Amino acid sequence: MSAEPVTAAPPTPLAPVEQRLDYGEPLSPDAVLALPLFQGFSRSKLEKNPGAIVRRVFEPGELLCREGEFGSTAFVILEGSAEVYLQATLGRVQKQASGGFFRRLKQVLTRAPAEAETATPRRYIPIDAPVDLDSQRPIAQLGAGDLFGEMACLSFYPRSATVRAKTRVVVVEMLRNILVELQRNTTFRAALEEKYRARALDQHLAGVPLLQGLSREFVDALRPRVKLLRFDPGQVIFKEGDVADGFFLVRIGFVKVSKHWPGGDMVLSYLPRGSCFGEMALLSSVPRNATCMALDHVEVVKIESSDFAEMVARFPDVRARLATLATERAAQNATLAQRGASVDLEQFLSQGLMQAQNLLLLDLDRCTRCDECVHGCASAHEGVTRLIRDGLRFDQYLVATTCRTCRDPLCMVGCPVGAIRRKESLEIVIEDWCIGCSLCAKQCPYGNISMVELAEAGAGAGAPERAAKPKTKATTCDLCMDQGEPACVAGCPHDAAHRVDPLKFFEQRLFPLQGVTTPPKGAR
Amino acid sequence: MRIDARQRPWIVGCSATLLVATGCWWLVRRDPLAPLTGGSAWGLAFGIAALACMVTGAALTLRKRRKAWRLGKTSRWLSGHVWLGALSLPLVLFHGDFACGGSLTSWLMALFLASWASGVVGVALQHFLPRVMTEQVVRETIYEQIDHVAQLLREEASALIEKWCGAKAPHPEHAPLRDFYESQVRPFLAAARPRASLFEQRSTAPMQRAHLKRLLPAPMHEAVDDLFDLCDERCGLEQQRRLHHWLHGWLLFHVPVSWATLAATLFHALGALRYL
Numbered sequence: 025m026s027a028e029p030v031t032a033a034p035p036t037p038l039a040p041v042e043q044r045l046d047y048g049e050p051l052s053p054d055a056v057l058a059l060p061l062f063q064g065f066s067r068s069k070l071e072k073n074p075g076a077i078v079r080r081v082f083e084p085g086e087l088l089c090r091e092g093e094f095g096s097t098a099f100v101i102l103e104g105s106a107e108v109y110l111q112a113t114l115g116r117v118q119k120q121a122s123g124g125f126f127r128r129l130k131q132v133l134t135r136a137p138a139e140a141e142t143a144t145p146r147r148y149i150p151i152d153a154p155v156d157l158d159s160q161r162p163i164a165q166l167g168a169g170d171l172f173g174e175m176a177c178l179s180f181y182p183r184s185a186t187v188r189a190k191t192r193v194v195v196v197e198m199l200r201n202i203l204v205e206l207q208r209n210t211t212f213r214a215a216l217e218e219k220y221r222a223r224a225l226d227q228h229l230a231g232v233p234l235l236q237g238l239s240r241e242f243v244d245a246l247r248p249r250v251k252l253l254r255f256d257p258g259q260v261i262f263k264e265g266d267v268a269d270g271f272f273l274v275r276i277g278f279v280k281v282s283k284h285w286p287g288g289d290m291v292l293s294y295l296p297r298g299s300c301f302g303e304m305a306l307l308s309s310v311p312r313n314a315t316c317m318a319l320d321h322v323e324v325v326k327i328e329s330s331d332f333a334e335m336v337a338r339f340p341d342v343r344a345r346l347a348t349l350a351t352e353r354a355a356q357n358a359t360l361a362q363r364g365a366s367v368d369l370e371q372f373l374s375q376g377l378m379q380a381q382n383l384l385l386l387d388l389d390r391c392t393r394c395d396e397c398v399h400g401c402a403s404a405h406e407g408v409t410r411l412i413r414d415g416l417r418f419d420q421y422l423v424a425t426t427c428r429t430c431r432d433p434l435c436m437v438g439c440p441v442g443a444i445r446r447k448e449s450l451e452i453v454i455e456d457w458c459i460g461c462s463l464c465a466k467q468c469p470y471g472n473i474s475m476v477e478l479a480e481a482g483a484g485a486g487a488p489e490r491a492a493k494p495k496t497k498a499t500t501c502d503l504c505m506d507q508g509e510p511a512c513v514a515g516c517p518h519d520a521a522h523r524v525d526p527l528k529f530f531e532q533r534l535f536p537l538q539g540v541t542t543p544p545k546g547a548r
Numbered sequence: 549m550r551i552d553a554r555q556r557p558w559i560v561g562c563s564a565t566l567l568v569a570t571g572c573w574w575l576v577r578r579d580p581l582a583p584l585t586g587g588s589a590w591g592l593a594f595g596i597a598a599l600a601c602m603v604t605g606a607a608l609t610l611r612k613r614r615k616a617w618r619l620g621k622t623s624r625w626l627s628g629h630v631w632l633g634a635l636s637l638p639l640v641l642f643h644g645d646f647a648c649g650g651s652l653t654s655w656l657m658a659l660f661l662a663s664w665a666s667g668v669v670g671v672a673l674q675h676f677l678p679r680v681m682t683e684q685v686v687r688e689t690i691y692e693q694i695d696h697v698a699q700l701l702r703e704e705a706s707a708l709i710e711k712w713c714g715a716k717a718p719h720p721e722h723a724p725l726r727d728f729y730e731s732q733v734r735p736f737l738a739a740a741r742p743r744a745s746l747f748e749q750r751s752t753a754p755m756q757r758a759h760l761k762r763l764l765p766a767p768m769h770e771a772v773d774d775l776f777d778l779c780d781e782r783c784g785l786e787q788q789r790r791l792h793h794w795l796h797g798w799l800l801f802h803v804p805v806s807w808a809t810l811a812a813t814l815f816h817a818l819g820a821l822r823y824l
Contacts (some may be wrong), residue, residue: 111812193595198685305636351683388678388679388682389550389678389679389682390549390678391678391794392552392674392677392678392796393681393691393792393795394796396615396622398596399615399624400615403615403616404615404616413690414689414690420679420682427786438630483574503615507618508618509618509621511615511616513621514615514618514621514622515615515622516621516622517549517612517622517623517625518549518550518678519550519621519623520673520678545575
């Protein structure tokens with residue numbers, strides 16, 4: 025048991041910073057400054073970085089970038105149009121028909137439809153471009169003046185989508201140092217914001233399920249009033265205790281939500297692109313109850329508190345949804361805080377187990393190493409197991425290699441399409457639009473996310489090159505939440521497998537338990 | 549399966565059933581006018597109860613094959629398998645009033661006893677051995693991975709020797725380590741089933757380690773420790789393999805014999821019913 029303490033940190037850069045691009049047509053400072061987009065750009069910066077910005081031409085059908093690949097450049101389209109789409113087939117390792125024999129029998133008898141495993145809550149898939157992709161038909165158009173690949177360039181995340189030239193496309197491709205400078209340029213910022221307000225704001229608002237139902241007239245009125253704010257990694261967006269002055273939508277990057285706690289901050293959540301925050305304090309007219317910080321290069325859309333008040337007053341449905349979300353978040357935060365308070369943090373931090381909210385423990389004194397837990401898991405998930413019967417030992421327990429639903433879910437940081445998220449019931453789920461970049465698997469400190477090759481479900485949705493080759497998808501334990509009991513636990517013939525609330529479990533382990541033969545309180 | 553307080557409901561239930569059955573058997577055999585035989589009403593009742601226990605116990609296999617079906621926890625099915633299987637012996641004995649009958653039924657009885665006894669042995673092994681394995685094999689791996697891990701240990705040992713002694717022209721000071729590696733460690737790690745090695749003997753291994761350290765300069769003592777640790781781990785893996793065979797090997801006997809017993813019992817029941 026020697027897991028390192030886990031702390032939230034921006035993801036390690038996975039691609040080296042290139043100093044110059046050795047392809048395309050290098051642009052001289054004069055040529056760059058002649059472009060309308062670069063007016064007012066620092067000439068000295070361009071002179072200091074020769075080869076950091078190139079002009080490239082793509083013929084129709086050529087790929088500008090491919091999803092899942094790591095890149096360190098951003099693109100601005102000068103001429104032509106391109107398609108942006110997901111090549112990965114939408115899908116994941118499904119559970120077998122959920123429920124027990126009797127539930128299925130009841131379904132047959134009552135002709136009730138089988139319950140959906142996890143309803144996809146979003147209409148739009150967030151990508152690293154000024155447009156989002158419709159989850160039903162994940163393909164969109166990019167045109168002249170569009171900037172894409174910002175997240176990949178700034179934070180070295182994998183490309184979130186594939187971009188292909190639809191017509192002859194001329195682009196400017198730039199390295200990080202140029203993009204950073206460009207973003208400081210007021211002309212460019214103004215143009216970008218204008219473009220965002222004109223084109224992407226509607227889609228962004230529509231992509232947030234909570235805000236669906238806003239009238240066209242209201243969005244038009246909101247358009248000039250919203251603010252686009254940028255934050256550097258580590259910069260605080262607002263602090264716990266601050267007066268609430270706005271509601272935020274994440275446009276780029278990841279926002280860390282944490283709460284001050286004796287002994288250190290407790291991470292409540294990581295919010296990817298497309299998420300919203302700041303509603304709790306506004307709805308209740310109380311100070312901020314958590315700190316929100318930019319984990320990487322973050323851009324947020326801020327709706328001022330007065331506009332927010334008008335919005336919730338005019339649209340009761342939106343208000344109701346936001347209130348529900350606020351209640352759920354408050355309950356979740358309270359649960360986390362209560363759990364955090366109930367045990368000695370110091371003692372177990374060094375073992376990494378304090379990070380876990382739900383551990384699969386195998387009682388080695390009972391386990392005959394028959395692997396029925398693994399087979400049980402595999403049989404519940406199309407033959408793909410989500411657990412490995414191996415790992416570190418704690419006392420006579422084996423902490424199996426499977427999702428621990430960490431308090432600080434590092435796996436969620438950096439997903440270029442926001443496909444990995446934590447449900448209200450705390451389990452981690454991976455959505456169908458996972459592009460298989462494996463970043464979450466690399467980020468998980470315990471190796472509990474595995475990449476599996478999915479059988480092709482056939483081409484569809486109109487995206488070119490889709491289903492061209494089998495794609496890997498990330499998969500992790502979902503605790504079989506809809507089945508009452510995890511398949512591994514139900515399948516263990518020796519009553520050795522237990523999914524435990526580790527804090528209750530640890531509470532008991534703090535004291536010598538001689539002769540205890542019943543499972544700890546937290547075991548299920 | 550571990551026999552502990554969690555089995556109490558089963559123990560109580562089966563003990564009560566056994567008590568009732570024993571009472572019935574005792575009362576029935578006191579009646580001189582209606583002797584208890586397999587074909588008598590009470591004999592049949594005992595036989596049917598025994599068969600029901602056996603069939604219910606055998607349903608564990610079905611449960612294991614249908615893991616996705618939520619038909620209760622598998623552990624409860626295993627408990628049922630064990631305790632109903634145990635209960636079936638007295639019921640079978642009551643069924644024939646402790647007589648085996650003809651040669652066919654004697655063979656059936658022998659088969660049943662073999663199945664029952666192997667089950668008891670299996671329960672005993674699975675009660676004790678998991679704890680033994682936990683204590684003795686600290687660096688346990690997945691059973692199927694043992695050969696792979698052994699291969700990694702071989703490579704690690706080889707790399708260790710290369711690091712300390714060099715691939716070519718070893719220094720005379722390092723010779724004892726290389727000699728020890730060549731003569732003892734490499735054959736031990738290379739063996740598919742290393743046995744009776746000095747590394748497995750808890751008394752001699754520390755002496756050997758101390759002796760080797762005396763022959764080598766102090767900076768190389770770390771290498772000696774590393775080498776012995778690798779051998780220790782290999783010993784542990786071999787111990788895990790042995791214990792694993794004990795834990796599951798008995799099933800190779802128990803499962804076919806049990807199915808044969810069940811088939812023969814059904815044949816016996818159908819045959820007996822025909823001649824009733």
